[in-house]
Amino acid sequence: MEITEKQLKTTAVKAEKQIQITLDEDKNVPDAKIDIDKIILAKGNIKIQESEIMVDRIRVDGVLEGEILYYGNDGNSRCGVMEFSINFEEYFHIESVIPTDHVSIVPELEDLNITLINSRKVGIRAVLNFMISAANGEEMDAIADASGDGVQTLHKNLSMTQLVVDKKDIVRMKEEVVLPANKPNIYEPLWSYLEFQKVESKIYDHKIGIQGELHIFLLYLGEEEHMPLQFVEWELPVKTELECYECMEGMVGHIGYRITSRNLEVKPDIDGEIRVLSAEIGLELDLKVYEEEEMQILDDVYHWKKELIPHYEPFIFQRLIAKNAAKMKLNQRISLNQNQGKILQILYMDGSCKIDEMEIVDGGVQIEGVLDGVVLYLTSDDNMPVNSMPVIVPFSYTVEAKGIQTGDHYRIHATLDQLNAVFLDGDEIEVKAEICFDMIVLSPEKAEAMLQIEEKELDLKKLQQMPGVIGYIVKPGDSLWKIAKHYYTTIDSIRKLNEEIEDEVKPGSRLIIMKEIEESLDC
Numbered sequence: 001m002e003i004t005e006k007q008l009k010t011t012a013v014k015a016e017k018q019i020q021i022t023l024d025e026d027k028n029v030p031d032a033k034i035d036i037d038k039i040i041l042a043k044g045n046i047k048i049q050e051s052e053i054m055v056d057r058i059r060v061d062g063v064l065e066g067e068i069l070y071y072g073n074d075g076n077s078r079c080g081v082m083e084f085s086i087n088f089e090e091y092f093h094i095e096s097v098i099p100t101d102h103v104s105i106v107p108e109l110e111d112l113n114i115t116l117i118n119s120r121k122v123g124i125r126a127v128l129n130f131m132i133s134a135a136n137g138e139e140m141d142a143i144a145d146a147s148g149d150g151v152q153t154l155h156k157n158l159s160m161t162q163l164v165v166d167k168k169d170i171v172r173m174k175e176e177v178v179l180p181a182n183k184p185n186i187y188e189p190l191w192s193y194l195e196f197q198k199v200e201s202k203i204y205d206h207k208i209g210i211q212g213e214l215h216i217f218l219l220y221l222g223e224e225e226h227m228p229l230q231f232v233e234w235e236l237p238v239k240t241e242l243e244c245y246e247c248m249e250g251m252v253g254h255i256g257y258r259i260t261s262r263n264l265e266v267k268p269d270i271d272g273e274i275r276v277l278s279a280e281i282g283l284e285l286d287l288k289v290y291e292e293e294e295m296q297i298l299d300d301v302y303h304w305k306k307e308l309i310p311h312y313e314p315f316i317f318q319r320l321i322a323k324n325a326a327k328m329k330l331n332q333r334i335s336l337n338q339n340q341g342k343i344l345q346i347l348y349m350d351g352s353c354k355i356d357e358m359e360i361v362d363g364g365v366q367i368e369g370v371l372d373g374v375v376l377y378l379t380s381d382d383n384m385p386v387n388s389m390p391v392i393v394p395f396s397y398t399v400e401a402k403g404i405q406t407g408d409h410y411r412i413h414a415t416l417d418q419l420n421a422v423f424l425d426g427d428e429i430e431v432k433a434e435i436c437f438d439m440i441v442l443s444p445e446k447a448e449a450m451l452q453i454e455e456k457e458l459d460l461k462k463l464q465q466m467p468g469v470i471g472y473i474v475k476p477g478d479s480l481w482k483i484a485k486h487y488y489t490t491i492d493s494i495r496k497l498n499e500e501i502e503d504e505v506k507p508g509s510r511l512i513i514m515k516e517i518e519e520s521l522d523c
Helices: 460-464 480-486 491-497 517-520
Strands: 002-028 037-055 057-074 077-093 102-118 121-147 150-176 186-204 207-222 229-242 252-269 275-304 304-336 345-361 364-379 386-400 409-423 429-455 469-473 510-514
Touching: 002 077, 002 102, 002 275, 002 304, 002 364, 002 429, 037 102, 037 121, 037 252, 037 386, 037 469, 057 102, 057 121, 057 186, 077 121, 077 186, 102 252, 102 345, 121 252, 121 304, 121 517, 150 207, 150 229, 150 429, 150 480, 150 510, 186 229, 186 252, 186 275, 186 409, 207 252, 207 275, 229 275, 229 345, 229 480, 252 304, 252 409, 252 429, 275 429, 304 386, 345 386, 345 409, 345 429, 364 409, 364 429, 364 491, 386 429, 480 491
Parallel strands: 121 275, 121 429
Antiparallel strands: 002 121, 037 057, 057 077, 102 121, 150 275, 150 304, 186 207, 207 229, 252 275, 275 304, 304 429, 345 364, 364 386, 409 429, 469 510
């Protein structure tokens, strides 16, 4: 008997957990910086420097880095920027996780609150959110077919979605821009934003393509003293490619990304004037690539001259239910508090999409969350020419996924593709945003794979006691395969003796059966 095997790659989600930690630390203003009179706004970014997977727990070593924009108390409305960093090391209890599991850790800055203790000290309180998922992957060699004289086989088809790539990668995107001719030279950079939006990914043969828009914003002081605060911004198309040997065009990719570093450097041009900006962002990519395959493996086997004993092993595989990139548009009017100077011009709006709750509903996944943003603007107050205000817009949206059921595993990457604020007449601004939800839904399926076939000699005494020709009435749950196997014959033989029989026999049908082994026994 000849055996043909097929390798099965199985993946099962073992644990999904959301954990929050709080960082609380006081920081002194560096000696080279002016005293703080009023804090305008702050921003922060989480870097995971090292993670270690142990038994039932995960160690995460990282740092929260950030900047604070403030007014100094030197009496000339001068702005200053203070950088800070807070290191952390945390142990997260994740039951059943082991070092060989595939673990994904996605950090998010849930909240950042800066308080002024005195002119030389600030209190920093941050809430960090970690989304952790653990999955195990195994490989097994299942019997796909068996052949030989007299060997009878029954196959089953599996619609499997196999995870062929599961890794993280770091890419850096760098662009240089020059100030427009109508803008003065840069004397001092004050505040900047670097964002990556409208991200698209595509799977090619042996590579993955990433493209999007790099948004650059800079608030700065011009070289000439009489020049007011200046700002510039750009939207630049950028793209890159990553080598990925396992990838083939037609595979399904679910690519998540997170900005891990932002760097905006001002440089002189060929004339020595400070007019060039070099922008670089570091992206941590969470690469998951799946291959859909209709696979046929052996379900059962027998021989009418030998006893074949198949040995099975249960396994869990995944089946793709839905892959959807949905976009939601937000449009919200917000009343302003202009007690600290009338708004003259909106400079920039920054923000993030935070998901509070997700739930499987009929036909999709219901998402509840908020757009958490901040608007930076110019004011009419000469003593405080720039200020900021927080903006929070709740939203509810259902991402369509036909066929999704409770117990299915889904992953959703939520990103802001567009975000801006427009100053309206009166005391309102209009916030416009486009949120993209990139979702994949996988259903865990259970099956058995045949790993071995044991051969034994038939019990001839038992066979001789069986009649050579049998009249049989089909019972509920019977199939031609079960009947043929039980009576040591073949499906073809039953069909020859019962010409009008259908593929699916019905209970109560009468069959004539002749065992194939009869001739051998007589010999």
